[in-house]
Amino acid sequence: MKPKIFKPKRAIPIISGCIIILLICFGIIYFITKRFSNNLVENFEVSVVRGDITSSFNTNGTVKYIQQYNAGFDVISKITNIYSNIGDKVFKGQRLAKIDTIDLEIHVKNAEANLSTAKDQITILHQHYYNSDQNNTVYKNKEAAELRLNQANQALVNATLIAPFDGIVIAVNNKVGDTIIATGSNYSTDADSKLKSIITIADASSEQIELQLNEDDISNLSLNKFANITFSSIAEKIYTGKITKIDSYPTQTTNSIYYIAKVSIDNLDEKVKAGKNANVNIILNSKKNTLYLPISAVKTEGSERFVQLKKDQKISKVIVKTGLVSDQQIEIIDGLSEGDTVVSNFLSNFTSTSNPFGTPSN
Numbered sequence: 001m002k003p004k005i006f007k008p009k010r011a012i013p014i015i016s017g018c019i020i021i022l023l024i025c026f027g028i029i030y031f032i033t034k035r036f037s038n039n040l041v042e043n044f045e046v047s048v049v050r051g052d053i054t055s056s057f058n059t060n061g062t063v064k065y066i067q068q069y070n071a072g073f074d075v076i077s078k079i080t081n082i083y084s085n086i087g088d089k090v091f092k093g094q095r096l097a098k099i100d101t102i103d104l105e106i107h108v109k110n111a112e113a114n115l116s117t118a119k120d121q122i123t124i125l126h127q128h129y130y131n132s133d134q135n136n137t138v139y140k141n142k143e144a145a146e147l148r149l150n151q152a153n154q155a156l157v158n159a160t161l162i163a164p165f166d167g168i169v170i171a172v173n174n175k176v177g178d179t180i181i182a183t184g185s186n187y188s189t190d191a192d193s194k195l196k197s198i199i200t201i202a203d204a205s206s207e208q209i210e211l212q213l214n215e216d217d218i219s220n221l222s223l224n225k226f227a228n229i230t231f232s233s234i235a236e237k238i239y240t241g242k243i244t245k246i247d248s249y250p251t252q253t254t255n256s257i258y259y260i261a262k263v264s265i266d267n268l269d270e271k272v273k274a275g276k277n278a279n280v281n282i283i284l285n286s287k288k289n290t291l292y293l294p295i296s297a298v299k300t301e302g303s304e305r306f307v308q309l310k311k312d313q314k315i316s317k318v319i320v321k322t323g324l325v326s327d328q329q330i331e332i333i334d335g336l337s338e339g340d341t342v343v344s345n346f347l348s349n350f351t352s353t354s355n356p357f358g359t360p361s362n
Helices: 011-039 102-127 132-157 191-196 215-219
Strands: 041-047 049-065 068-071 077-082 095-099 160-162 167-172 199-202 207-213 226-231 234-246 257-264 277-294 299-301 304-311 314-325 329-334 341-347
Touching: 049 314, 068 191, 095 199, 102 132, 167 191, 207 234, 207 277, 215 257, 277 314, 277 341
Parallel strands: none
Antiparallel strands: 041 341, 049 207, 049 277, 068 199, 077 095, 095 160, 167 199, 207 257, 226 234, 226 277, 234 257, 277 329, 299 304, 304 314, 304 341, 314 329
């Protein structure tokens, strides 16, 4: 008697279902691929137009103070008064801080006494006869006493730090009661000088934008180039400025090498604060009343640039001479006339922001 062979009853429906699913998947893939390939490149017609074209360079920078005063004392002493806090507005001539003046006042009194003694010696000299050497000595003593008194008085004046211009306090590095070292005061944007100062004030009207650019970018720029400036935190306002400084030598850090350029802000207001990030669009060049096409309409083959000119329902290759290149347009200097129709194309399923002709020309 032969053994019975077990045959699953559901095997055929399962296999059939898998085949149907695979066919559906292949159909969907084919449909999507076919549609994608058909729509990948789409041709369209554009006309050569006359108008204005602008070449610009877009970058980011940081607002910084250009004029900065780091206030410090010339002697070792103890701070008795600090008159301002970070963020305070100060005016030219306003007191910023003061140190203990007891010793300085004693020096002034001693210097006054020494000068009085020197004057008395001159009086005695006039009443009695002395030789020329004695005359010279007495008058030199008086001159020296006057100098020491002037120095003592100046040291007393310097015991109070005074704002040299209208500005805003951006750093206070000490408190009342601190014993400070002699650092003096200086005009500098150096971070180390700022840290060593008692108080640092900045001229808010001197705010400029600092750009850090690579060698290729810096080569396209020159002084006084016009710039449009925007801030993400300041809506619906465009500031204007120009390039005021371009470093001749690069700044090198552990991770990068860059050149510093600075851009002024002409219509500065209180909304612009140091430390804010700015978008800076620098105008490299512009042409008025010139012919141009979209960048995508001009093709490159070797050293030549050409377009596909459509005329009388026929398309022909025409060599063109190009000029200024902006982000979206390219100037046509020769080869086409205003109103000519050119066949262009683009990748319909992709959005490209790259410029096939490189950085906009200047």
